[in-house]
Amino acid sequence: MLYVSEQMVRDLVRQADVTAAVSEAFVALADEKAVCWPIVRETLGHADAVFGFKSGFDKSLPAMGVKAGGLWPGNAARGVPNHQSTVVLFDEDSGAPKALVRATYLTALRTAAASALSIRHLARADARVLGLMGAGGQGAFQLEAALAERRFTKVLIHDPNAANVEALADYARAKGVSAATGDPRYVVAEADVLITVTPSRQAIVKEAWVRPGTHIAAMGADTVGKQELEAGILASATLFGDVAGQAVRLGESQHAFGQGLIGEETVRCLGDVISKRHPGRTDDKEITVFDSTGMALQDLSSCMVALKAAVDAGQAIELP
Known part of the structure; x- marks a missing residue:
């Protein structure tokens, strides 16, 4: 199982690459080659936080996985991003975990990518x-x-x-x-x-x-x-x-x-x-x-970009 850190993502992943990947994810959904499962997103009743899961499967990549994360409004006072996200990618043939990708920075990139694509096609x-x-x-x-x-x-x-x-x-x-x-x-x-x-x-x-x-x-x-x-x-x-x-x-x-x-x-x-x-x-x-x-398909496609970049750069960490 490979690990990709936040710093690796910041160093190796560009907005343009994420925007291109998210565009392909939208098309995969339209072509019925990908599926998103219902989102779980709930208030914790603790730390004023909201926590949830997004999951899906994109046959066209292929990529299967789940993002866990949410919003902790008090984090900024601690010097930590308010939004926290982590993605686990699974092997589509065996179900075994394939990669753990820290995705707080990636979530910001993929959210901006979706907005940008709407501007590209609708403005x-x-x-x-x-x-x-x-x-x-x-x-x-x-x-x-x-x-x-x-x-x-x-x-x-x-x-x-x-x-x-x-x-x-x-x-x-x-x-x-x-x-x-x-x-x-x-x-x-x-x-x-x-x-x-x-x-x-x-x-x-x-x-x-x-x-x-x-x-x-x-x-x-x-x-x-x-x-x-x-x-x-x-x-x-x-x-x-x-x-x-x-x-x-x-x-x-x-x-x-x-x-x-x-x-x-x-x-x-x-x-x-x-x-x-x-x-x-x-x-x-x-x-x-x-x-x-x-x-979830935005997250999965973005994480595949990050995983490839980290592997190509020789920075992805093999976990025992």
């Missing part, structure tokens, strides 16, 4: 203003991945933490992009592409603020009760997700679904757009929303 070609609601640990990853997809000339950022906002704005400027901060209404109303990546449990993006033609990558809601967008936005938009069933149970769509504004069939799978089964955006005035809850 208007002339999108130039990027809005970011949330400047925490995911902020820089989301920004870098998005900049690879469109020629954004300006980034607008909102977050309650002023220090995080300024740090992310400085990061954007270092990438050669103009950056400004503002209140939520300003960021939403000016954005051609809006990425929401917060832990909010109430709508912070109002329907009245969203302009025609906007693409929204809603990345924050992945648990029952979380919400970033007013339900009416989803009811009036063309709606996509990673896995439709997950979106209406755990994602941003849960609220519109619960109010009877949309059905599960309303949510198209992004993999169908990538594989050309669905046209995606059909009108420059159309509002598109990508409701991302995360799926």
